Amino acid sequence: MTRRARQxxxxxxxxxxxxEGTYPFIRGGVSSWVHQIITGLPEYTFALVFLxxxxxxxxxxxxxxxxxxxxxxxxxxxxxxxxxRPRPRPRQGxxxxxxxxxxxxxxxxSGTPVPAKVLQQVFADLGRDNGISREDFLHxxxxxxxxxxxxxxxxxxxxxxxxxxxxxxxxxxxxxxAEIARELPPVRMLHSISTGYAGLLGAIASEQRGLPYALSExxxxxxxxxxxxxxxxxxxxxxxxxxxxxxxxxxxxxxLWIRFFxxxxxxxxxxxxPIISLYQGxxxxxxxxxxxxxxxxxxxxxxxxxxxxxxRLARPYATPKxxxxxxxxxxxxxxxxxxxxxxxxxxxxxxxxxxxVGPEDEDAEYVKECKELVSSLGLDGKVKFLGFQNINxxxxxxxxxxxxxxxxxxxxxxxxxxxxxxxxxxxDVGACRELIEGSSEDDRALGSSGAVVPIADPEATxxxxxxxxxxxxxxxxxxxxxxxxxxxxxxxxxMFDAYRSIYQRHLHQxxxxxx
Numbered sequence: 001m002t003r004r005a006r007q008x009x010x011x012x013x014x015x016x017x018x019x020e021g022t023y024p025f026i027r028g029g030v031s032s033w034v035h036q037i038i039t040g041l042p043e044y045t046f047a048l049v050f051l052x053x054x055x056x057x058x059x060x061x062x063x064x065x066x067x068x069x070x071x072x073x074x075x076x077x078x079x080x081x082x083x084x085r086p087r088p089r090p091r092q093g094x095x096x097x098x099x100x101x102x103x104x105x106x107x108x109x110s111g112t113p114v115p116a117k118v119l120q121q122v123f124a125d126l127g128r129d130n131g132i133s134r135e136d137f138l139h140x141x142x143x144x145x146x147x148x149x150x151x152x153x154x155x156x157x158x159x160x161x162x163x164x165x166x167x168x169x170x171x172x173x174x175x176x177x178a179e180i181a182r183e184l185p186p187v188r189m190l191h192s193i194s195t196g197y198a199g200l201l202g203a204i205a206s207e208q209r210g211l212p213y214a215l216s217e218x219x220x221x222x223x224x225x226x227x228x229x230x231x232x233x234x235x236x237x238x239x240x241x242x243x244x245x246x247x248x249x250x251x252x253x254x255x256l257w258i259r260f261f262x263x264x265x266x267x268x269x270x271x272x273x274p275i276i277s278l279y280q281g282x283x284x285x286x287x288x289x290x291x292x293x294x295x296x297x298x299x300x301x302x303x304x305x306x307x308x309x310x311x312r313l314a315r316p317y318a319t320p321k322x323x324x325x326x327x328x329x330x331x332x333x334x335x336x337x338x339x340x341x342x343x344x345x346x347x348x349x350x351x352x353x354x355x356x357v358g359p360e361d362e363d364a365e366y367v368k369e370c371k372e373l374v375s376s377l378g379l380d381g382k383v384k385f386l387g388f389q390n391i392n393x394x395x396x397x398x399x400x401x402x403x404x405x406x407x408x409x410x411x412x413x414x415x416x417x418x419x420x421x422x423x424x425x426x427x428d429v430g431a432c433r434e435l436i437e438g439s440s441e442d443d444r445a446l447g448s449s450g451a452v453v454p455i456a457d458p459e460a461t462x463x464x465x466x467x468x469x470x471x472x473x474x475x476x477x478x479x480x481x482x483x484x485x486x487x488x489x490x491x492x493x494x495m496f497d498a499y500r501s502i503y504q505r506h507l508h509q510x511x512x513x514x515x
Contacts, residue, residue: 012185013047013070014507016205020051020198024063024072030193030218031063033301039066040496044503047071047185051197053078071185077173077197093140097125097132102146113270113290123207127178134175138168157252166253170260173197181205189506191216192268196261199268206271212506215272216299219409220285266290274502278410279431280439300431301410302495305486307392308419312483314396315421319475321352323465324398326391326413327405329360334427335370337404337458343377344462349470354383354402357394395420399469405429406455415490418482423475424450425464435485443489449482 017023023034038046045068052058055076065072100121104114125131137143151163158166177197181204190213192202199215206213269275269291276297277283283296323345327333335356342354360367367385374383386394391413395401401417401424408430415435417424426432431439433452438444451464468475 013045013187015044015189015191015503016047016049016184016187018049018051018190018192018198018201020192020194020196021053022193023050024048024061024065025050025052025058027062033218034193035063035066036492037496037499038069040492041500041503042066042068044068044507045070047187048073049180049184049198049201050074051201052076055079073185075176075180077176088135088139091136091140093136093142094125094131095142097121097136098142098146100125101132105150114267119267119270120207123178123204126204127175127182134172137171137175155252162253163256166256170257174200177201178204181208184209187211189503190214192272193218195265195268197264199272200264203267203271213272214274214276214502214506215268216276217282217286218278218301220277220282220289262289276502279434281431281434282409299495299498300490301412301415302490302492303412303415303419303486304492305419305483308395308416311392311395311420316396319469319472320397320399321349321469322355322398323352323400323402323469324355324357324394325402325404326357326394326417327403328358328362329356329367329370329385330363331366332405332407333358334404334406334456335366336373337456337461338402339370339373339377339379339383340458341402341404341461341465342379342383344459345465346379346382348462348466352382352469354379355386355394355398356383357386357389357391359388360385391416392420395422398422399475400425400450400465402461402465403427403432404456404461408432410435415486418449418486421479421483423468423478423482425461425468426450426452427455428452429455435490436482438485439489443485446484446488447477447481449478449485 017034017038019034022029023031048065048069048071050072052074053076100118103118104122127133132143147164147167148160150167151160155163177200181201184205188211190202190205190211192198192213193216195215195217202213202215205211266289269286269289273295274297275286275291275295276299277286278300279298283298286296287293323338323342325333325335325338329335338354338356342352345352345354356370371385374380395417398417399422401413401422403411403414403424403426405411405427406429408426410431411426414424414426414432418435424436426436434443436450436452437448438446451468453460453464468478
């Protein structure tokens with residue numbers, strides 16, 4: 001009997017979304033954006049690959065997966081519940097494979113792009129018995145020689161024991177990523193929503209399987225990791241006590257971790273096309289971190305302006321003397337600067353109020369400090385903590401939206417306020433200046449939709465708030481500029497069209513079948 005030849009397996013999904021610590025287990029922020037992309041492009045199917053740290057840090061799934069999600073797999077890179085492994089035995093290790101690793105590290109130190117031949121070799125060898133298996137990395141003579149040589153050449157501060165275990169812990173997840181890349185379901189394209197481990201997974205899978213790979217960054221992962229690592233309590237580094245600049249204050253082990261994630265970012269940038277950011281400031285940071293300018297693009301987040309028509313129509317003709325801060329009550333939002341600014345605002349406009357609208361369950365100590373500050377400044381009854389509210393109910397009752405954050409990417413709350421006919425005042429962080437003053441010549445010609453002030457400057461914040469809320473003509477011009485800016489440049493439709501164009505470019509080419 002003749003056996004029929006097995007037909008090639010059809011792609012399980014058009015696009016694999018590579019997600020680190022976000023959707024579908026964390027709600028809001030980047031996760032909301034991922035859900036928007038999936039539901040807004042129903043003509044494409046998606047396979048989701050979730051990467052987390054320790055399994056115990058994630059609760060139940062927060063989103064019901066749309067019908068065009070055909071696959072979800074979850075991997076926990078720092079999970080302590082690992083299977084029992086056989087007792088180690090002496091092994092030599094593949095000298096050629098470890099030499100490729102040495103060349104890769106040398107390229108990282110030089111800051112130049114990794115030659116394609118070296119990258120292909122490293123990714124091909126990673127996790128393979130005839131390359132560098134996990135056991136070779138942990139127990140082979142070649143691995144010991146490489147770590148020992150690197151320590152002697154470059155390391156001066158920590159003990160060899162600290163250095164040795166840091167290198168082992170740092171590299172352990174890479175073997176799991178290589179295995180995930182090889183076991184990915186059949187897809188036609190990769191799309192990671194950050195650099196870091198998700199970005200490295202995209203780079204490995206793209207190289208190993210010949211798949212197109214797009215990268216989107218909402219914040220800059222390496223910058224955020226640097227902030228986290230500089231404060232991480234789990235890193236014990238005696239040289240942290242050295243005084244001087246921030247770089248001087250960081251001990252060798254912390255700097256080693258930071259350089260590790262910088263290297264992961266460069267690998268993702270080298271493989272991805274396009275490399276997408278939300279605004280010009282982050283694009284410039286990507287270029288500084290090694291992205292090829294010709295492959296970078298800016299696609300801002302968007303909203304549906306029509307969703308805020310009712311809020312705009314419900315607005316009273318006279319401008320309410322209410323300043324609103326919509327956001328979590330956490331230090332990064334710098335609620336204290338808003339409170340201090342309200343003291344000065346109320347001295348000029350006694351009837352003014354400040355509303356803090358957002359959840360208070362993330363940092364109880366900071367919430368307590370903020371409420372104590374309100375009382376100490378004599379603002380009880382003037383500054384109110386309203387907790388989580390329906391944004392459409394709040395916006396018509398505000399005369400000005402205020403953001404005093406010390407860090408933002410592209411805050412949707414500004415777009416929502418503009419769509420509801422509300423001018424904004426914000427600190428000069430992230431895309432706030434572009435959202436208020438415009439990002440191009442045509443955009444800037446619309447006029448300012450509010451004001452931009454320095455970080456942690458209550459007096460400047462109060463001065464601009466009083467100016468905007470007291471001048472009806474100025475307020476009306478800012479209102480009109482904000483509404484028109486959102487309609488022209490920041491709609492969900494324009495965001496979907498931009499990503500649809502990227503997917504079409506990669507998926508609708510002759511010969512793009514799964515390899």
